[in-house]
Amino acid sequence: MTVSVFVGASVDGFIARLNHDLDWLPEGGGEAHGYEEFLAGIDALVIGRKTFKKVLTFDPWPYGSKRVVVLSGQPLRLPSAIGSAVEQMAGSPAEIVARLAERGATNLYVDGGITIQRFLRAGLVDRLIITRVPVLIGEGIPLFSTLPHDIHLRHVATRSFPSGLVQSEYQVLR
Numbered sequence: 001m002t003v004s005v006f007v008g009a010s011v012d013g014f015i016a017r018l019n020h021d022l023d024w025l026p027e028g029g030g031e032a033h034g035y036e037e038f039l040a041g042i043d044a045l046v047i048g049r050k051t052f053k054k055v056l057t058f059d060p061w062p063y064g065s066k067r068v069v070v071l072s073g074q075p076l077r078l079p080s081a082i083g084s085a086v087e088q089m090a091g092s093p094a095e096i097v098a099r100l101a102e103r104g105a106t107n108l109y110v111d112g113g114i115t116i117q118r119f120l121r122a123g124l125v126d127r128l129i130i131t132r133v134p135v136l137i138g139e140g141i142p143l144f145s146t147l148p149h150d151i152h153l154r155h156v157a158t159r160s161f162p163s164g165l166v167q168s169e170y171q172v173l174r
Contacts, residue, residue: 006038
């Protein structure tokens with residue numbers, strides 16, 4: 001199982017404003033920066049409830065028929081308009097990964113601040129792709145939080161784009 005994170009962050013390290021607004025992100029992602037190719041190579045997307053609620057406001061639904069697992073211990077209303085590929089799960093990151101592996105998933109995409117942090121703390125993230133957006137928003141929801149220990153990374157590549165996006169990929173070392 002490979003667990004990857006592909007996320008955009010402000011230069012000051014935030015993935016959303018405190019009210020979860022993403023108005024500082026370039027419209028439509030700005031320019032092609034590998035997201036579509038990344039998404040095509042994953043089996044399932046694992047997101048938290050808050051991220052799911054935010055994504056529901058996007059038109060159109062950004063994941064097409066891709067399998068989406070929403071993590072929540074509370075019952076969720078899953079709109080029929082997003083299709084049957086969306087399901088709810090609860091449990092620890094290790095339990096979620098094990099359940100998805102049993103169902104044949106080999107490449108997971110983990111998204112959402114709390115979800116990314118939980119999977120990192122559990123030692124389950126293999127790859128981080130972080131795209132820095134050239135903006136400082138001052139405060140917001142941080143990409144990273146406290147960790148029980150250092151997580152060492154190996155730099156794989158960094159690319160810059162004409163719009164000012166800077167994307168770095170890291171392998172998480174174990």
